[in-house]
Amino acid sequence: MSFTTLGLSKPILRAIAEEGYTTPTPIQAKAIPVVLAKKDILAGAQTGTGKTAGFTLPLLQLLSDAPQTKGKPRVRALILTPTRELAAQVGDSVKTYGKYLPFKSTVIFGGVGINPQIERLKRGVDVVIATPGRLLDLANQRCIDLSAVDFLVLDEADRMLDMGFIHDIKKVLALLPKKRQNLLFSATFSNEIKALADGLLDSPTLIEVARRNTASESVEQRIYPVDRERKRELLSHLIKDHDWRQVLVFTRTKHGANRLTEQLGKDGITASAIHGNKSQTARTKALADFKRGDVRVLVATDIAARGIDIDQLPHVVNFELPNVSEDYVHRIGRTGRAGNEGEAISLVCVDELKLLRDIEKLIKRDIPQVKLKGFEVDPSIAPEPIQQRSAGRGGNRGRGGSGGGGSRPKSTTSATRQDSGRSRNSARPGTKQRSRDSHRGNR
């Protein structure tokens, strides 16, 4: 199958050919014709499957098929994402795929100045890619008119619900015209997602592609058993020994990310951290430095890493296993993207054996273990509860006090909100605005 048979116009085909895409990925092959047929879709697709082009290409086509009436463009397509990084990423894709089309698009998220966003909206845009909080702020200030939206995309809807955006999403929906086409993308289908889909979608076509955790044979996964206190030493050893040039490393906490970044620096390995405590400018810079190859290691927490899309990212390292097994799948989805080879390595100490078992249960396979000479595990070391350890050392709060168990604590719903650029005073009258991080938890 090739893109030419999917019903896309020349300017779009030219843009994707320049990106080097020759064959549609499975989600693209399934979604593009359905979206072009103006149907709602409910798509189960994880990041890394090519889902962004799966909705962006047909959207651009539909926008071209029904040109704007003369005058300033009105917002006709709205794409909602859970995080700023993903919004920026999708915004880049819309620009790339639409570069030979006359449409204007803009990205809207919190944590950066609102005025440039207002200015851009005033000039008129066709496509808006936004996180829900800042979008509502702009709508409340009457700086954005959503009454002409024909297409709504909810990208990574499960993550949006996880992050407590359901009320914001409902408020946004209330601002849209009743008649429109809706596309909902989600990696998982919880009851909450089903309820959202029921209320939102009109006889949707269900599209599913193989989950990354079963399909991603292109990611080679390995476990390095290691003592808790020797993880940093092992990581530096692996990076130097294998001469890894671009490594994305996950830690469980923001404090852990900072500390590891410093320690790697001391080992002579350039590293920067990306997490919720960093300003948007700092995060964008860290990502750009990493993409350019100026920085060898990017240390990230789970939430901050959502939306990171780097072509052919060769190495992902779990410095600590995530508390939530699904996050492991999201993490390793950062490598081996769109058919490239990738390697995902986890440094696992005695505290994390239950987490490892949960992950292996989820992905339905045992991950091969590599016992490295010189880093043999000391069997006399007793396991410690994970949460205590990160709270005690870092002085940071743990992640909702789950004690390192495998389930996501209920309290993270509000604690991990990311789109914190909006004023909470307006949302809850009389509430003193809390600091951004107190909302975000420790990731």
Ligand code: AMP
């Ligand atoms: P996504 O799942 O949308 O985050 O896309 C994952 C990666 O796959 C991105 O780096 C895209 O540039 C790339 N990609 C998307 N579609 C294709 C395609 N048909 N052929 C090759 N690469 C693609």
